[in-house]
Amino acid sequence: MNYQGMPLFENIEDRPIQVNNRAAVMANTMEEHSNKGRVSPRGLSLILGYFNTLPVFDRAAVNEAFKQLLIERGLTRG
Numbered sequence: 001m002n003y004q005g006m007p008l009f010e011n012i013e014d015r016p017i018q019v020n021n022r023a024a025v026m027a028n029t030m031e032e033h034s035n036k037g038r039v040s041p042r043g044l045s046l047i048l049g050y051f052n053t054l055p056v057f058d059r060a061a062v063n064e065a066f067k068q069l070l071i072e073r074g075l076t077r078g
Helices: 015-032 041-053 056-072
Strands: none
Touching: 015 041, 015 056, 041 056
């Protein structure tokens, strides 16, 4: 299963890997849709839509991993 062509990794049973992969998809989308430090409306829509597709019980962990990836990639300040 996927959201707008972005995989949801439902077939991965290892939760930490699944969380990391989902966060990476969101971070990659943000990078792809960023220009001079600004994310396009389309990029924001994709990220939020993807996030809202995730199971509610996984969202907090994915959000934390997403924030960490953004810091590591220099897309936001810590």
